[in-house]
Amino acid sequence: MITVIDYKAGNLTSVLKTLRYLGAEPVVTDGDLSLVESAERIVLPGVGHFAATEKLDATGLTSAIRAAIARDVPFLGICVGMQWLYAGSTEAPQQPGLGAFSESCSRFAECTEKVPHVGWNSLEVREGSRLLAGVEPGEFVYFTHSYKGPVTADTAAVTQYIEPFAAAVERGNVMGVQFHPEKSGETGLKILRNFLAWQAKGAGC
Amino acid sequence: MLTKRIIACLDVHAGRVVKGVQFVDLIDAGDPATQAARHAREGADEIVLLDITATHEGRQTLLDTVRRTARELFVPFCVGGGIKSARDAEQVFEAGADKVSINSAALADPDLISAIGSSFGAQAVVVAIDARRDPAAADPVREAQVFVHGGRKPAGRRVVEWAREAEERGAGEILLTSMDADGTRAGFDCELTAAVSEAVGIPVIASGGAGTVAHFADVFGRGQAHAALAASIFHFGVSTSRSLKEELAKAGVPVRLPC
Numbered sequence: 001m002i003t004v005i006d007y008k009a010g011n012l013t014s015v016l017k018t019l020r021y022l023g024a025e026p027v028v029t030d031g032d033l034s035l036v037e038s039a040e041r042i043v044l045p046g047v048g049h050f051a052a053t054e055k056l057d058a059t060g061l062t063s064a065i066r067a068a069i070a071r072d073v074p075f076l077g078i079c080v081g082m083q084w085l086y087a088g089s090t091e092a093p094q095q096p097g098l099g100a101f102s103e104s105c106s107r108f109a110e111c112t113e114k115v116p117h118v119g120w121n122s123l124e125v126r127e128g129s130r131l132l133a134g135v136e137p138g139e140f141v142y143f144t145h146s147y148k149g150p151v152t153a154d155t156a157a158v159t160q161y162i163e164p165f166a167a168a169v170e171r172g173n174v175m176g177v178q179f180h181p182e183k184s185g186e187t188g189l190k191i192l193r194n195f196l197a198w199q200a201k202g203a204g205c
Numbered sequence: 206m207l208t209k210r211i212i213a214c215l216d217v218h219a220g221r222v223v224k225g226v227q228f229v230d231l232i233d234a235g236d237p238a239t240q241a242a243r244h245a246r247e248g249a250d251e252i253v254l255l256d257i258t259a260t261h262e263g264r265q266t267l268l269d270t271v272r273r274t275a276r277e278l279f280v281p282f283c284v285g286g287g288i289k290s291a292r293d294a295e296q297v298f299e300a301g302a303d304k305v306s307i308n309s310a311a312l313a314d315p316d317l318i319s320a321i322g323s324s325f326g327a328q329a330v331v332v333a334i335d336a337r338r339d340p341a342a343a344d345p346v347r348e349a350q351v352f353v354h355g356g357r358k359p360a361g362r363r364v365v366e367w368a369r370e371a372e373e374r375g376a377g378e379i380l381l382t383s384m385d386a387d388g389t390r391a392g393f394d395c396e397l398t399a400a401v402s403e404a405v406g407i408p409v410i411a412s413g414g415a416g417t418v419a420h421f422a423d424v425f426g427r428g429q430a431h432a433a434l435a436a437s438i439f440h441f442g443v444s445t446s447r448s449l450k451e452e453l454a455k456a457g458v459p460v461r462l463p464c
Contacts, residue, residue, distance in 0.1 A: 011299075118407075
């Protein structure tokens with residue numbers, strides 16, 4: 001069972017539709033913790049403001065997700081869902097993230113380029129990424145965001161806009177993508193297929 | 206590298222793609238879902254579906270069309286035409302749109318921009334502006350006027366000011382149509398597009414006047430557009446996103462080439 005978390009930040013339709021197209025049967029929860037406890041995979045979508053993740057704390061979903069990740073349940077955060085994996089974001093400094101990655105997200109530096117970063121940009125995929133396996137140089141994905149995570153050892157792909165930032169992050173069973181795989185054509189479908197096929201390392205089949 | 210977007214626009218009337226000059230002499234140009242999928246396959250970076258019926262009885266037909274079109278479309282999908290309230294927008298999002306484009310309703314009630322943005326995010330709100338240069342003004346471009354009702358009626362606002370206000374109220378992108386250039390196939394209004402792009406911090410999509418590949422290169426360069434809308438140039442197989450983008454790449458414009 002794949003559980004999609006709804007924290008009332010934007011629209012889940014595209015993510016659900018795409019997961020169904022790929023043969024998954026997603027269930028949605030905005031507070032039923034049993035759907036997180038029994039999940040085989042978890043997706044946390046999200047557009048809009050980082051402050052909206054406060055709902056995850058208020059409903060107990062944060063603790064349930066933390067426990068699921070500790071059980072090696074594959075987890076994918078998309079856009080704000082990826083940013084939530086960090087310690088926090090300057091977009092809502094009072095609101096902590098999950099802290100799976102110790103750094104924080106910040107806004108693109110002021111300059112002549114437009115912020116938000118909207119459109120199709122390329123990925124420099126780092127060797128060893130399982131989530132982005134099969135993504136070739138010259139493939140593009142769709143971004144729409146004003147905040148981003150820093151490039152660190154856990155970065156699975158780097159994208160350049162104003163400065164290099166983490167387009168994807170991956171450590172063990174915890175993954176995040178700053179772009180929208182559900183809106184990124186065949187490349188996005190390939191990435192979501194990788195996630196749906198993900199088996200925890202060492203887990204028997 | 207961030208690429209320039211080519212957006213395919215489908216005008217839809219009563220559930221069918223139509224094509225006509227200035228909404229007159231409509232020709233049937235196919236099924237929206239089939240056309241959208243074809244454009245995405247050929248490399249369009251985004252699809253805009255513009256409902257030109259926008260009558261009350263047409264709403265249900267539109268929602269059905271959006272649902273059918275979204276089902277197997279995996280690029281950003283924007284829907285415009287007849288969205289007058291946050292509830293209208295919500296229905297379109299639930300049917301599978303990623304963005305809505307609002308035009309006269311935003312002029313009539315500017316709070317609509319933030320009302321939609323606060324629930325669905327700024328990235329989901331595109332404010333469409335129909336613009337005409339003001340030939341009587343000292344600076345016809347910077348004092349260009351906003352028009353409504355298909356470009357027939359002045360809204361009493363200046364384009365640059367309204368674009369700035371839309372941004373402040375939480376629009377994620379501006380879709381700027383030059384009514385002077387629209388339908389001419391003589392090129393985008395690059396001066397006007399540049400004036401708006403310089404005035405706002407959000408991306409500007411240029412629309413109206415596309416006739417050749419050079420017109421696109423021009424609006425991405427001189428016009429400072431982040432994306433450009435193409436409608437008639439794509440119909441009836443005249444030109445595809447793929448061939449357009451291949452030509453743009455040769456001209457040095459960064460574009461996403463389809464796999």
